[in-house]
Amino acid sequence: MDSDLEVTELDSPVQSSDDSDLVLLLVPTGRRLISGLLGLNVVVLGSALVVGHALNPAGLRNQEPRVLILLLMGVSLVWMQWYLLCARRKPGLCVHKDHHAGGIPVTSVLMVFAAFSLLLYVCRIGYFINTRECKPAAEVLSPFIEAPFLILQTYLLWAHSKDCIQKLKISSRSGLMVILSADLLLWLNAVTEDTIHEEMELDKQGSLHLSVKNSSLTQVPDPAGFANSTLCRCSASASCLAFRKAIEILYPFHLEYYLMVGCMIYVMWKNVGRRMSPSEPHVAQKLTLNVVYEGGIFYGLVFGGLVLLTGIIIFILYQVYVSRPHLHHTAFLLFYAYHLVVLPVMSLCSLAGMLIHTLERRASEGGHNPTRSLDVTLLLAAALGQLALSYFSLVAALAVGTEGPLGDLDLSYSLLSLLELILQNIFIIKGLHRHPSLLAKTREKRWSNIFKPKKKFTDSVQEEKKTDLSLLEGKTSSAVQKHDGKKTWKKTAIQELCAFLILSNVMLWIIPAFGVHPQFENGFGKRFFGFSAWFVLVNLVQPLGVFYRMHSVGALMELLLNA
Secondary structure (H helix, E strand, C coil): CCHHHCCCCCCCCCCCCCCCHHHHHHCCCCCHHHHHHHHHHHHHHHHHHHHHHHHCHHHCCCCHHHHHHHHHHHHHHHHHHHHHHCHHHCCCCCCEECCCCCCHHHHHHHHHHHHHHHHHHHHHHHHHHHCCCCCCHHHHHHHHHHHHHHHHHHHHHHHHCCEECCCCHHHHHHHHHHHHHHHHHHHHHHHHHHHHHHHHHHHHHHHHHHHHHCCCCCCCCCCCCHHHHHHHCCCCCHHHHHHHHHHHHHHHHHHHHHHHHHHHHHHHHHHCCCCCCCCCCCCCCCCHHHHHHHHCCCHHHHHHHHHHHHHHHHHHHHHHHHCCHHHHHHHHHHHHHHHHHHHHHHHHHHHHHHHHHHHHCEEECCCCCHHHHHHHHHHHHHHHHHHHHHHHHHHHHHHHCCCCHHHHHHHHHHHHHHHHHHHHHHHHHHHHCEEEEEEECCHHHHHHHHHCCHHHHHHHHHHHHCCCHHHCCCCCCCCEEECCCCCCHHHHHHHHHHHHHHHHHHHHHHHHHCCCCHHHHCCHHHHHHCHHHHHHHHHHHHHHHHHHHHHHHHHHHHHHHCC
């Protein structure tokens, strides 16, 4: 077989003449080993520092987690400049492209998140200027390093996310792994900062409520040190208050950005040394708006827009009502009523999409595809957040009972969330593995070939191999035929369903991303597991649930484009 058609993950010392002999001795069997170990050790060390600082801020007085992240960002900036200015000029560096990586929907969402994150850094700089007397130097310096790191990384992924680097593999993998480690630690640090902030606010509210209720007590527990928290409060200036409010609004986009770029950097790392077959077809992706306009998608946009508009109204009313004690009950009723209507409809749409996929009988897209494998892994891993929260709620309901209408609504919400997540994951994963242009032949037609003469059967097999069966590795028993290109009712139905699910998932992302977490204040999980354990559980799974909704939007956009 021609060497250009081979997909090799392991290289011999003879093939990598540009690598040093010392590195070849250290890594004799695979170039991913050294970069993988580097990333693993850096992420574990950084996670220990970040979690340790979150749980015991007084123990790490020199801002060690922030210093490590700043160091990683500095190394990443040097490597990205080297790659963009020097390495890209080397002949034959990126002769292969992974056309599945860095699609138009993904890069478009990436640009939006990058813009909001950059605006967040501007607000953080303004906020730190107003509170510079009580902030450590590493924290004040952080936005000035994160901003160029974000800009350069966004440009790298926008322009070169499809690169399959063929030379300088060890240095490229190591550099990409350092960037990935920085992204993961920045995300973890952002999650813990947001978590600790919410925990301090809840503890403060609880302490104030307890002190008012039990005015005879002379001491009120202050585990978070709220007596000293006045030092870092905003002054009476309107600018400080505006910057702080802007940070709270833009924070969810900041969290999603680092998760998304981490996934894209991981795909680039996996694609180092990967060689694509010249016969692999590349279907040009159209802009989503053009597909919607030319495809005549109407019902999915109308009903999805209705879900989105209603959700925004519910979101605003919830934020207004939940801040008033006498309207707490109404706020929770609005939240659960909205979800108990939307989740069953989304489940039915996913079920209908699965049935249409079965009727359409598209050929499966075989072969090794890091992007597709990562999409499926992220969908399943991110869904574990809501699944865990739902199952823990079920256990608490069995143990202590629902205890009232709100408990019944919470239990119903948990059950419907389980059903919707399972059906939507099956629909998306099955759709991602469909070939964009090839249809599987019927079983009867394949069995009829058995009774043909041997010579004709051999000729037909050779003929079919010419129709690009190299994409269907492991599917040699499945004959395929070219799609006629005509738009059928099945394609229209899939596009309508995807449009509706995209808008619905966007709304289900907005609601928890901007602070609507009724599980903190209402629910039997807190009563059964205890406040501390339940609070930790909710804060661990909520970011995963938010990421799942955003990642499912990207996957559904791809299904819409390739329907």
